[in-house]
Amino acid sequence: xxxxxxxxxxxxxxxxxxxxxxxxxxxxxxxxxxxxxxxxxxxxxxxxxxxxxxxxxxxxxxxxxxxxxxxxxxxxxxxxxxxxxxxxxxxxxxxxxxxxxxxxxxxxxxxxxxxxxxxxxxxxxxxxxxxxxxxxxxxxxxxxxxxxxxxxxxxxxxxxxxxxxxxxxxxxxxxxxxxxxxxxxxxxxxxxxxxxxxxxxxxxxxxxxxxxxxxxxxxxxxxxxxxxxxxxxxxxxxxxxxxxxxxxxxxxxxxxxxxxxxxxxxxxxxxxxxxxxxxxxxxxxxxxxxxxxxxxxxxxxxxxxxxxxxxxxxxxxxxxxxxxxxxxxxxxxxxxxxxxxxxxxxxxxxxxxxxxxxxxxxxxxxxxxxxxxxxxxxxxxxxxxxxxxxxxxxxxxxxxxxxxxxxxxxxxxxxxxxxxxxxxxxxxxxx
Numbered sequence: 001x002x003x004x005x006x007x008x009x010x011x012x013x014x015x016x017x018x019x020x021x022x023x024x025x026x027x028x029x030x031x032x033x034x035x036x037x038x039x040x041x042x043x044x045x046x047x048x049x050x051x052x053x054x055x056x057x058x059x060x061x062x063x064x065x066x067x068x069x070x071x072x073x074x075x076x077x078x079x080x081x082x083x084x085x086x087x088x089x090x091x092x093x094x095x096x097x098x099x100x101x102x103x104x105x106x107x108x109x110x111x112x113x114x115x116x117x118x119x120x121x122x123x124x125x126x127x128x129x130x131x132x133x134x135x136x137x138x139x140x141x142x143x144x145x146x147x148x149x150x151x152x153x154x155x156x157x158x159x160x161x162x163x164x165x166x167x168x169x170x171x172x173x174x175x176x177x178x179x180x181x182x183x184x185x186x187x188x189x190x191x192x193x194x195x196x197x198x199x200x201x202x203x204x205x206x207x208x209x210x211x212x213x214x215x216x217x218x219x220x221x222x223x224x225x226x227x228x229x230x231x232x233x234x235x236x237x238x239x240x241x242x243x244x245x246x247x248x249x250x251x252x253x254x255x256x257x258x259x260x261x262x263x264x265x266x267x268x269x270x271x272x273x274x275x276x277x278x279x280x281x282x283x284x285x286x287x288x289x290x291x292x293x294x295x296x297x298x299x300x301x302x303x304x305x306x307x308x309x310x311x312x313x314x315x316x317x318x319x320x321x322x323x324x325x326x327x328x329x330x331x332x333x334x335x336x337x338x339x340x341x342x343x344x345x346x347x348x349x350x351x352x353x354x355x356x357x358x359x360x361x362x363x364x365x366x367x368x369x370x371x372x373x374x375x376x377x378x379x380x381x382x383x384x385x386x387x388x389x390x391x392x393x394x395x396x397x398x399x400x401x402x403x404x405x406x407x408x409x410x411x412x413x414x415x416x417x418x419x420x421x422x423x424x425x426x427x428x429x430x431x
Contacts, residue, residue, distance in 0.1 A: 013294040015408075016332055016367060023303055024346055027315050027337045030262065033194040037182045040174050042235050043192035044343035049168040054158035055184050058113040063153040066105040066127060066142055067118035070150045081128055081143030089138045090115065107138050114154055121153035161185070173344060193343035198231045199258035200224050201241040203251060203269040203278055204321065209242060222394060223267040223326045227319065230330050231265070236338045251281040258316075259308040262341060265334055268321030271300035282318065290318075294408055296366040297322060297391035298329035322391040328369050328403070331424070351405075354381035354421045360406040360413040367408045371400035374421055383421050401425040 032046030061067065068084065076082040088098040089107035096115030100106055105122075106115050114121070124130075128143035161167050167185070168178060174192065182190055207221040208214045221243055228238035239261050244254040246269075258264035269278030270290060282288045288304040302318025317334055319326040332348065340346035352374070360370045371386040386399040403422040406413040413419055 013292040013299075013366075016293060016295050019291060019293050019301060019303070020333055020336060023315075023317070023333055023337055024340055026303075026305055027263065027340050029343045030194050030196055030341050032191045034189045035192050035194075036189050037174075037179050037187060040190055040192045041176070041179055042342075043174055043195065045168055045170050045172045045174065046191040046193055046343075048166050048170050049182065049185070049187070049190065051161045051163055051165050051167050051185050053161075053185065054163050055161035056155055056157055056159065058157050060111055060113050060155050060157075061108045061121045061153060062110065062155050063121055063123040064109050065107075065121045065123040065153065066144070067100055067108045067115050068105045068120055068122050068144065068148065069100055069102055069118060070120040070148050070152070072102055073122075073144050073147050076144045076146050078145045081145050083141050083143045086139055086142050088115070105142055105144075107142075119150045119154070120148045122148055123153065171343065193341075196236045196262040196338055196341040197239050197260075198236040198338065199239045199241055199261035199264045200228045200231065201244055201254050201258055201264065201266045203244045203246065203266060205246045207243045222323050223319070223321070226323065226327050226394070226397075227265060227267060227330055227334070230327065230335065231338065234335045234338050235342050235344070246277050248277060248281055251278065252284075255281065255306075259306055259312075259314050262314065263337065264306070264314060264316045265319065265330070266302075266316070267319045267326045270302040270318040271320060274321075282316070288316075288318075293329075294366045295328075295332070296362070296364070296368045297325040297389075298332070298369075299325075299366065301329060301333070303333075320391075323394040324371070324391040324397055327397055331403070331422075332369075348422060350423050351420050352381055352423060353418050354383040354404070356404065356413060356415050356417055356419050357382055357384040358415050360385070360404060360419070362406045362408075362411050362413070365408055368406035369403040369422070370406065371396040372402045372404040372421065373400060374402045374423065381421070383419065 073082050084103060084105040086107055087104045090096055090112040091109050092111035094112060096113055098106060098115060100115050100117035108121060122144050126145050132139050167181060172178065202221045202224045206218055208218045210220050214220055224240060228240055231238040241254050241257055244251040288302055291301045292299055293301050298320050300320050304316050306314045306316055308314050319329045336346040354374055360368055362368045370389055372383045373386060374381055374383045383404050386396045389396060402424055405420045405422060
């Protein structure tokens with residue numbers, strides 16, 4: 001059954017914010033699952049992580065050198081070194097086999113535990129080891145060329161993480177440093193909000209799968225792949241349903257497949273002039289919302305909720321059919337919905353201020369998301385458009401790293417003025 005969610009007809013337009021709020025009111029954070037830490041990159045912790053151990057587990061050396069007692073070196077100077085007897089050596093991963101007594105030293109490598117009795121490490125370059133020609137083996141004696149304070153070049157046990165410390169809080173997004181930190185605690189898996197399975201479906205008799213022969217009047221389905229890639233980029237798992245033809249059986253069969261996922265995203269079939277069969281199938285068991293959103297491109301949008309077997313509710317987002325419109329609509333609505341399901345902040349991409357190099361025209365009072373390129377020169381962000389802004393030209397998106405925004409109430413945003421710019425590729429994201 002398709003549930004009613006804010007019925008809205010085509011004659012009145014709603015704002016981007018209104019559409020987004022209605023969508024986010026319906027989607028919910030998914031349940032947690034145990035996930036291998038590397039696979040959990042970009043996911044949200046479902047519970048606090050408390051360290052079961054100290055990191056590092058023992059006091060250890062920050063330098064290659066000699067473990068010493070600092071009070072043995074009060075008189076050490078370059079022209080009058082203090083000579084110590086070398087009683088052992090320790091490599092990283094070994095445990096000390098001898099203590100450091102007054103007048104002695106132990107040769108030590110970076111990361112090796114500091115032996116009992118020692119309170120400091122003297123780096124090789126602060127000794128006369130080079131003059132002794134002892135790089136390849138442990139010398140019997142070593143001259144120290146200067147004083148060292150207590151704890152010099154010693155990394156204390158628990159300096160990074162203490163046993164019992166909450167090192168990562170529930171709700172944290174796992175980035176590469178957090179993944180490394182989990183590994184440093186000996187954890188192979190962690191409880192995170194699971195990734196949503198996002199069913200991606202294109203509609204239209206004119207569409208052909210890439211790799212197949214496209215006859216006269218047919219075009220290749222690009223929307224499934226651009227949207228599927230966008231789903232993966234923002235943390236979802238795309239479930240590619242392929243193409244549904246403009247007939248009841250084909251569309252109904254594909255939608256039933258889509259209800260096995262957490263959210264269904266379709267493209268085409270939602271605008272005023274589209275075939276009624278698409279709308280009929282989407283709404284055949286209830287009410288669907290077809291909205292006109294005050295934005296350019298991507299004015300037509302559909303949204304609602306199916307009830308799948310067992311009463312599970314599956315949101316449906318219907319994107320426009322034009323390739324640019326589908327991507328821009330997904331950026332404003334689909335990305336936020338998936339982020340909410342992931343437990344992440346469901347907000348638009350970062351927006352900055354930039355100086356327009358050319359005007360943005362707004363002929364019909366909608367908010368314009370112009371495909372654009374942002375650059376920085378002399379500390380000032382500048383933005384230029386990528387050329388023809390027709391919503392069927394996917395190349396206008398491939399050339400863009402941002403969307404420059406002209407507000408609804410302005411017929412033109414002139415060159416030289418400052419505009420809000422939504423960054424699409426400010427930083428790399430997990431793929």
